[in-house]
Amino acid sequence: MASSSEIQTQDLLDAVTSGIQAGELTETPPAEVHELVGTIQALHVVLTPVEPRPEFVESLRTDIIQGRPGVIERAQQMPVRISVAAALALVAGCLLFFLRRLFDSDAPQAARRQREWLPRSLKISRALGNREWRFDKKEIQEEAVATPL
Amino acid sequence: MKNIFSRRVNHPELEDRELVALAKDDAEAFGELYARYVKKMYSYIFHRTGNTQDAEDLTAKVFIRAYSHIGNYVDRGAPFQAWLYRIAHNLVANWHRDQARRKIIALDDYVAHSLQSEAPERLAEDVEERDQLMEAVRRLPEERQQLLLLKFIEQLSNAEIGEIMGRTEGAIKSLYHRTLLALRDDMQRTPEAGQQRRLDGTEV
Numbered sequence: 376m377a378s379s380s381e382i383q384t385q386d387l388l389d390a391v392t393s394g395i396q397a398g399e400l401t402e403t404p405p406a407e408v409h410e411l412v413g414t415i416q417a418l419h420v421v422l423t424p425v426e427p428r429p430e431f432v433e434s435l436r437t438d439i440i441q442g443r444p445g446v447i448e449r450a451q452q453m454p455v456r457i458s459v460a461a462a463l464a465l466v467a468g469c470l471l472f473f474l475r476r477l478f479d480s481d482a483p484q485a486a487r488r489q490r491e492w493l494p495r496s497l498k499i500s501r502a503l504g505n506r507e508w509r510f511d512k513k514e515i516q517e518e519a520v521a522t523p524l
Numbered sequence: 525m526k527n528i529f530s531r532r533v534n535h536p537e538l539e540d541r542e543l544v545a546l547a548k549d550d551a552e553a554f555g556e557l558y559a560r561y562v563k564k565m566y567s568y569i570f571h572r573t574g575n576t577q578d579a580e581d582l583t584a585k586v587f588i589r590a591y592s593h594i595g596n597y598v599d600r601g602a603p604f605q606a607w608l609y610r611i612a613h614n615l616v617a618n619w620h621r622d623q624a625r626r627k628i629i630a631l632d633d634y635v636a637h638s639l640q641s642e643a644p645e646r647l648a649e650d651v652e653e654r655d656q657l658m659e660a661v662r663r664l665p666e667e668r669q670q671l672l673l674l675k676f677i678e679q680l681s682n683a684e685i686g687e688i689m690g691r692t693e694g695a696i697k698s699l700y701h702r703t704l705l706a707l708r709d710d711m712q713r714t715p716e717a718g719q720q721r722r723l724d725g726t727e728v
Contacts, residue, residue, distance in 0.1 A: 385697040388704065389682065396679060414708045421654050422661075422676035427566040427583065428576075435562070435584050439591050440555045 384408060388415075395419050540604040548595050558587055561605055564678060565612055571673050572616045574662070582619060586612045606688040613670055613688075620666070660710045668703040671696065 387408045392415050394400035404412045535543060535556035546553035565586050570579035589611055597607065661669060667689065674685045682696045689696070 381698075381701075382694075385694075385701045388701055389697055392675065392700075396676070411704045411708060414704050414711070417653070417657050418661075418672060418676050418707075421657050422571065422672060424563070424567045424677050425570045425579075427563060427570075427580065431580050431583075432562055432566075435587065436555060436558055438584075439558065439587055440551045 391415060392419075541599060544594065544597055544599065544604055547591075548597075554591055554594060557590075557604065561608055562587065564605065565608060567677055568609065568673055569612055569616060571677060572669060573619065574658075578619065582612070582615050585615050589615075602687045603684070606684075609674070609688045613666075617666060656711065660707055663710065664703065664706065668699065668706070671699055671703060675700065 384407045387405055388411065391400065391404050391408055391412060395412075395415055396419060403409075533546065533550070533553070535546075535553055538546070538553075538556070540557065540560070543553045543557050547557060562583065566579055566583045569582045569586070570576070573579050573582065586608060590608060661672060664672070670689065671685060674680045674688060680688075682693045682700075685691075686693050686696045691699070
C-alpha cells in the first residue's frame with residue numbers, strides 16, 4: 376500500500392510528464408520530482424514515433440486484405456447446398472477408396488512387387504556416338520515375364 | 525446474395541467497435557482498422573526491437589494474427605488497440621527470447637530515424653547520450669519498457685495503459701515512478717557498470 380506522500384509524488388510526476396509532453400512546463404518543478412525531470416525530458420526527446428516505410432504499409436495491406444483465403448475460409452464462405460454436396464462427394468470418394476482396398480487387395484500388392492523388381496534389371500547403356508542414355512525396354516519386359524514373382 | 529442487397533458501408537466513419545464487428549465478415553472493415561493502427565504498432569515494435577527488419581516482420585505478424593483471430597474477438601469494453609498491443613507485446617517477448625545475441629541490437633536504425641533534423645555540431649554528443657539512454661531503457665524489464673513506450677510514444681493516459689497492461693491506473697502511476705528512479709540510477713552509474721546488470725537487479 377503506497378503512502379499518501381508516495382501517491383502525491385506519483386501524481387506530481389504524472390502532471391510534470393504531461394506538461395513536458397505538451398510543451399507547457401514553464402514553472403520550476405516541485406522539489407519532490409525535481410531530480411527526475413531531466414530523465415523525463417530525455418525520454419521525451421528520445422522516445423519519438425517512428426514511421427514505417429509507405430511501401431511496407433501498402434504491401435502488407437495488400438497481403439492481408441486482398442490475399443487469397445485459405446481452403447477452410449473458402450469452404451466457410453460457400454453456400455450451404457454446395458458445402459453439403461462437397462462433403463457428400465468427399466465421403467463417397469473415401470468410401471469407394473476403402474471398398475476397393477477391401478475387395479481388391481491383391482492387385483495393388485502384385486503391382487508393387489513388380490515396381491520394386493523392375494529397377495534392378497534396368498540396363499543402361501551409353502551409346503558411343505551421341506552420348507545418350509538408352510533403356511533396353513524390350514529386354515526388361517522379357518526378363519520381367521520370365522522371372523516369377 | 526447478401527452481398528448484392530447489402531448497402532455500401534463507409535468504413536472511415538465507423539468507430540472501432542463497429543469495424544471489429546464488421547471485420548469478422550468484411551475484409552475492408554479490417555483494412556480500415558489496419559490503416560488506423562499500423563503506424564502505432566510499427567512504432568511500438570520498432571522501439572522494442574531496435575531495427576527496421578524485425579519491426580516490419582513483427583508488425584506483419586501482429587496484423588496477420590489479428591486478422592485470423594478477429595472472429596474470436598470478444599468486446600469486453602477495452603479499446604481494440606489494447607488487444608493489438610497485447611498481441612504485439614507477446615510477439616516481441618517471444619522475439620526477445622529467440623534472440624541469441626540480444627545485447628548487440630544495432631541502434632543505427634534508431635539514430636537514423638530520430639536525428640534527421642538535428643544540427644551537425646550537436647549530433648555526435650546527442651547520439652552518444654541518446655544511445656546511452658536507449659540502452660538503459662532496453663535494460664529495463666519488459667513491462668517497464670512497454671510502459672515508457674505507451675506513455676511517451678503513444679502518449680496514452682494511465683487508464684489506457686492500464687487497460688493494455690491489465691493493471692489499475694494507480695499501479696501504472698506507481699510503476700512509472702519506480703521506472704524513472706531505476707532509469708535515473710542506471711544513467712548515473714558508469715556505462716560499463718550499467719551494462720553488467722539489468723535494472724531489475726538480475727545479473728546479465
